[in-house]
Amino acid sequence: xxxxxxxxxxxxxxxxxxxxxxxxxxxxxxxxxxxxxxxxxxxxxxxxxxxxxxxxxxxxxxxxxxxxxxxxxxxxxxxxxxxxxxxxxxxxxxxxxxxxxxxxxxxxxxxxxxxxxxxxxxxxxxxxxxxxxxxxxxxxxxxxxxxxxxxxxxxxxxxxxxxxxxxxxxxxxxxxxxxxxxxxxxxxxxxxxxxxxxxxxxxxxxxxxxxxxxxxxxxxxxxxxxxxxxxxxxxxxxxxxxxxxxxxxxxxxxxxxxxxxxxxxxxxxxxxxxxxxxxxxxxxxxxxxxxxxxxxxxxxxxxxxxxxxxxxxxxxxxxxxxxxxxxxxxxxxxxxxxxxxxxxxxxxxxxxxxxxxxxxxxxxxxxxxxxxxxxxxxxxxxxxxxxxxxxxxxxxxxxxxxxxxxxxxxxxxxxxxxxxxxxxxxxxxxxxxxxxxxxxxxxxxxxxxxxxxxxxxxxxxx
Amino acid sequence: xxxxxxxxxxxxxxxxxxxxxxxxxxxxxxxxxxxxxxxxxxxxxxxxxxxxxxxxxxxxxxxxxxxxxxxxxxxxxxxxxxxxxxxxxxxxxxxxxxxxxxxxxxxxxxxxxxxxxxxxxxxxxxxxxxxxxxxxxxxxxxxxxxxxxxxxxxxxxxxxxxxxxxxxxxxxxxxxxxxxxxxxxxxxxxxxxxxxxxxxxxxxxxxxxxxxxxxxxxxxxxxxxxxxxxxxxxxxxxxxxxxxxxxxxxxxxxxxxxxxxxxxxxxxxxxxxxxxxxxxxxxxxxxxxxxxxxxxxxxxxxxxxxxxxxxxxxxxxxxxxxxxxxxxxxxxxxxxxxxxxxxxxxxxxxxxxxxxxxxxxxxxxxxxxxxxxxxxxxxxxxxxxxxxxxxxxxxxxxxxxxxxxxxxxxxxxxxxxxxxxxxxxxxxxxxxxxxxxxxxxxxxxxxxxxxxxxxxxxxxxx
Numbered sequence: 001x002x003x004x005x006x007x008x009x010x011x012x013x014x015x016x017x018x019x020x021x022x023x024x025x026x027x028x029x030x031x032x033x034x035x036x037x038x039x040x041x042x043x044x045x046x047x048x049x050x051x052x053x054x055x056x057x058x059x060x061x062x063x064x065x066x067x068x069x070x071x072x073x074x075x076x077x078x079x080x081x082x083x084x085x086x087x088x089x090x091x092x093x094x095x096x097x098x099x100x101x102x103x104x105x106x107x108x109x110x111x112x113x114x115x116x117x118x119x120x121x122x123x124x125x126x127x128x129x130x131x132x133x134x135x136x137x138x139x140x141x142x143x144x145x146x147x148x149x150x151x152x153x154x155x156x157x158x159x160x161x162x163x164x165x166x167x168x169x170x171x172x173x174x175x176x177x178x179x180x181x182x183x184x185x186x187x188x189x190x191x192x193x194x195x196x197x198x199x200x201x202x203x204x205x206x207x208x209x210x211x212x213x214x215x216x217x218x219x220x221x222x223x224x225x226x227x228x229x230x231x232x233x234x235x236x237x238x239x240x241x242x243x244x245x246x247x248x249x250x251x252x253x254x255x256x257x258x259x260x261x262x263x264x265x266x267x268x269x270x271x272x273x274x275x276x277x278x279x280x281x282x283x284x285x286x287x288x289x290x291x292x293x294x295x296x297x298x299x300x301x302x303x304x305x306x307x308x309x310x311x312x313x314x315x316x317x318x319x320x321x322x323x324x325x326x327x328x329x330x331x332x333x334x335x336x337x338x339x340x341x342x343x344x345x346x347x348x349x350x351x352x353x354x355x356x357x358x359x360x361x362x363x364x365x366x367x368x369x370x371x372x373x374x375x376x377x378x379x380x381x382x383x384x385x386x387x388x389x390x391x392x393x394x395x396x397x398x399x400x401x402x403x404x405x406x407x408x409x410x411x412x413x414x415x416x417x418x419x420x421x422x423x424x425x426x427x428x429x430x431x432x433x434x435x436x437x438x439x440x441x442x443x444x445x446x447x448x449x450x451x452x453x454x455x456x457x458x459x460x461x462x
Numbered sequence: 463x464x465x466x467x468x469x470x471x472x473x474x475x476x477x478x479x480x481x482x483x484x485x486x487x488x489x490x491x492x493x494x495x496x497x498x499x500x501x502x503x504x505x506x507x508x509x510x511x512x513x514x515x516x517x518x519x520x521x522x523x524x525x526x527x528x529x530x531x532x533x534x535x536x537x538x539x540x541x542x543x544x545x546x547x548x549x550x551x552x553x554x555x556x557x558x559x560x561x562x563x564x565x566x567x568x569x570x571x572x573x574x575x576x577x578x579x580x581x582x583x584x585x586x587x588x589x590x591x592x593x594x595x596x597x598x599x600x601x602x603x604x605x606x607x608x609x610x611x612x613x614x615x616x617x618x619x620x621x622x623x624x625x626x627x628x629x630x631x632x633x634x635x636x637x638x639x640x641x642x643x644x645x646x647x648x649x650x651x652x653x654x655x656x657x658x659x660x661x662x663x664x665x666x667x668x669x670x671x672x673x674x675x676x677x678x679x680x681x682x683x684x685x686x687x688x689x690x691x692x693x694x695x696x697x698x699x700x701x702x703x704x705x706x707x708x709x710x711x712x713x714x715x716x717x718x719x720x721x722x723x724x725x726x727x728x729x730x731x732x733x734x735x736x737x738x739x740x741x742x743x744x745x746x747x748x749x750x751x752x753x754x755x756x757x758x759x760x761x762x763x764x765x766x767x768x769x770x771x772x773x774x775x776x777x778x779x780x781x782x783x784x785x786x787x788x789x790x791x792x793x794x795x796x797x798x799x800x801x802x803x804x805x806x807x808x809x810x811x812x813x814x815x816x817x818x819x820x821x822x823x824x825x826x827x828x829x830x831x832x833x834x835x836x837x838x839x840x841x842x843x844x845x846x847x848x849x850x851x852x853x854x855x856x857x858x859x860x861x862x863x864x865x866x867x868x869x870x871x872x873x874x875x876x877x878x879x880x881x882x883x884x885x886x887x888x889x890x891x892x893x894x895x896x897x898x899x900x901x902x903x904x905x906x907x908x909x910x911x912x913x914x915x916x917x918x919x920x921x922x923x924x
């Protein structure tokens with residue numbers, strides 16, 4: 001594989017241009033207005049896998065958006081790597097905060113990306129990181145360096161809960177059989193501090209609706225005499241955290257894994273500057289659960305955040321109205337051992353319980369997923385670690401992440417294999433935010449590192 | 463004036479058609495997209511006053527939307543009535559809750575309006591009620607029944623705080639000089655229980671903005687570690703009421719006029735059914751300040767309501783984001799003696815004080831106005847009372863309203879005259895809500911009652 005650096009140098013512009021084309025298609029799975037674009041993206045991914053050397057590629061229908069499946073089987077006695085990624089993207093809102101349109105990719109230099117970064121929705125999450133695997137396969141097949149079998153499973157509903165993926169995996173266990181699952185949908189600490197994500201938080205996402213009077217009312221004539229659903233919603237949401245920022249839902253913490261003092265001390269060694277963190281976000285202070293550090297709060301502790309709230313008049317000017325209804329989207333990040341369905345039920349019961357008699361409340365569960373921890377003594381982790389050492393010249397740091405990829409625990413249950421999270425994004429890449437971007441360095445470094453994972457995984461499996 | 467019933471019967475269809483045409487123009491003052499429509503409405507009002515018999519009508523420019531001024535002066539030694547109304551309307555949102563488009567008036571029968579009601583934005587507030595005065599003038603001039611002088615002042619910014627009206631009144635005290643001001647922009651208890659509004663609440667309307675991190679963040683990576691502006695906003699808003707639903711802003715109640723036991727007992731005699739109230743609004747229970755009845759809560763007590771709230775992702779589906787900013791529109795209804803500018807200041811100071819260090823807060827005052835109480839022994843009140851007796855066959859009940867018409871106290875200060883609030887709408891007319899309507903009975907009864915006010919006011923003034 002000594003020729004890989006040259007291969008990348010030679011094809012670099014094409015690699016970037018191909019990704020730019022893919023980023024132009026607005027595959028927003030959450031909004032049905034983009035239905036056709038999501039389907040076009042699936043087709044584009046199919047074609048790219050064919051060109052990269054897969055023997056067999058198909059668009060597999062599901063109850064929702066299709067899954068693109070591709071494979072290159074060279075010898076059944078060799079190990080098989082299953083690559084997972086997703087071709088759908090987050091909604092780009094709020095549009096007015098983007099410096100350039102989200103689906104018209106531009107390349108700009110930034111402080112953290114002096115070699116340039118591609119700015120577009122999905123650049124990092126996950127089109128850019130998914131496409132690294134396609135290009136790594138191209139290199140391996142074109143140069144005769146593919147050491148084992150490979151399968152691709154690229155879905156289009158990751159940003160809305162991967163429901164069809166569960167359906168598909170349960171029905172295709174043989175087709176998907178593998179020795180290790182490889183995903184690039186996470187990040188690393190810094191471009192000179194490679195890391196591998198070993199823990200993910202689970203997720204429960206719900207939407208709540210508070211209904212007061214049967215119609216919008218004049219706030220002068222009714223104000224003070226009837227429950228205002230917005231005021232009630234703020235009271236109910238506010239009460240979900242106590243003064244120490246503990247979540248107040250009864251039973252919420254029952255199964256939370258408490259880390260030992262040693263484990264927390266080990267975590268505390270990861271390089272972290274609170275001042276740099278605050279200054280990057282332009283905040284005067286951090287805020288979170290009493291008794292835990294910032295890095296603990298966003299990785300080993302469960303959380304509850306309102307992701308959206310709305311009700312009443314939100315247009316220009318003033319309207320003196322008491323709204324009939326108020327709404328919020330609320331997500332809870334969960335840690336290993338918390339069961340997302342159980343937490344969703346606890347939330348629902350509690351939220352209904354705390355509603356005053358003067359309003360009615362509906363809780364609609366959106367989706368969820370379990371948390372996950374990868375053992376660092378597994379073959380897959382060892383292979384990944386050696387691959388980073390090869391290309392970064394440093395041993396990667398194992399790291400717990402606050403994000404959720406609920407399907408990781410689904411894979412473990414259904415396909416009985418371990419997942420390795422080789423993420424090449426940075427926290428500052430603004431995934432799910434305006435001006436999402438992905439460094440050119442990171443993109444190319446991913447393409448360079450992935451083939452070494454195949455090499456070492458195959459060697460260690462012998 | 464014995465011919466008035468016949469006159470109305472004869473011209474009834476035209477009276478309705480003319481109002482329907484006026485209601486078709488979407489004069490939404492809060493939204494600059496409707497700028498031209500607001501101006502067209504001013505023109506339509508001008509023409510209607512000319513046709514109704516005014517000698518002189520003009521469109522008076524202001525820093526905002528123009529004021530339509532008209533007059534019919536028959537004898538300087540006779541009293542002068544100044545009619546105030548407004549030609550702008552509330553925004554029609556939420557549009558999807560209207561049974562028919564807000565600016566395409568339709569007439570339908572309802573339980574409370576068996577003779578039909580006109581459904582359209584502004585039908586009751588205030589185009590319909592304002593136009594009663596135009597048609598009453600038409601009757602009086604066409605039949606030689608006008609007993610005194612009359613002036614009209616119809617503005618286009620009532621729904622956004624009447625700022626230009628204050629500017630105009632201060633500069634035109636002589637032009638506007640009068641003996642009594644007559645306004646129909648309130649309601650009455652029921653079609654068979656006439657009432658006259660004698661008290662109005664003041665208003666302070668503000669918009670708040672809570673800013674956390676400098677961009678939207680991924681809730682998995684940052685959740686639990688940084689202040690979420692929406693969660694913080696819910697905590698701050700929730701804290702504005704204590705467990706007894708008292709408002710917690712320091713100094714808020716300092717100047718609130720406390721009614722005597724006798725006064726409260728007198729108020730308690732007004733016909734009111736809590737069961738009917740709850741059932742009309744489809745609520746299981748009322749909600750409000752401890753120690754006060756429903757009718758007290760919405761008339762003699764100040765309130766604080768969120769009229770709109772928004773932040774984060776509010777589209778279809780799910781987005782796991784921590785928003786950079788969250789917003790709310792908040793209005794406080796005030797009672798006589800509370801000064802709206804002082805209350806706005808108290809709110810601003812308090813809201814800034816309760817913000818945690820991890821967010822920044824902005825309070826933008828929108829507009830406001832003072833509360834008002836009309837003495838029932840004034841000439842104007844007596845004349846109005848006799849007019850209702852004449853046309854309804856019953857003495858009207860004096861009633862304190864929860865709504866605000868801030869300009870009433872401006873008039874008292876600048877023009878030194880009392881205002882009489884002869885409102886013909888019903889609480890159930892859904893003003894400021896989807897499906898606003900105004901009963902045909904109420905519209906015609908208003909046209910019939912107004913000329914008697916002129917008659918008795920002129921007689922009592924001798």
